[in-house]
Amino acid sequence: MDFISIIIIAIGLSADSFAVSVSNGISKNMLKFKHIFLIAVLFAFFQAGMPLIGWFAGNGFSEYIKTTDHWIAFVLLSFIGIKMIYESYKSKENQEKSGFNFLTITAQAIATSIDALIIGISFAFIDVSIYSAILIIGISTFIFSLVGFGFGKKYGKKVSKHAELIGGIILILLGIKILIEHLFFH
Secondary structure (H helix, E strand, O other): OOHHHHHHHHHHHHHHHHHHHHHHHHHOOOOOHHHHHHHHHHHHHHHHHHHHHHHHHHHOOHHHHHHHHHHHHHHHHHHHHHHHHHHHHOOOOOOOOOOOOHHHHHHHHHHHHHHHHHHHHHHOOOOOOHHHHHHHHHHHHHHHHHHHHHHHHHHOOHHHHHHHHHHHHHHHHHHHHHHHHHHHOO
């Protein structure tokens, strides 16, 4: 997988963290910068760690399904993309209105990184430098989380819905790209 594709995946995965950070920016407007920084670090840690876990798991059985690996990557990316698009239309009315709560933020970080676990499994089936990929995903998520928090404070609820929608579309398009590359160019 090329560098640009990894960046696109990182941006797509970061959309969930961005959207949650926007909602945190809206609802947790009394947080200090050190808390915002910690939130971004937690999101980046889980978003980068989950693909590594998925990659190790996927490598355990990738040899058995190499002939269908591109279909698996396509299905997984499309599933995640569709889920993100669906989530972008769900109501976000039950936002937490309190300040920093470590357990809540950690739960958000884990919840937004489940998709990254599945991406990691698909990485095992295609040629990916996993350590470069998780570094890019982690940095992207960290930046998107910080920016999302600022957007949430400044621009409100409109941005969150569109971030997940765009992220979902990006992941579906990337799945289609992987499928086309393997069907027609391998």
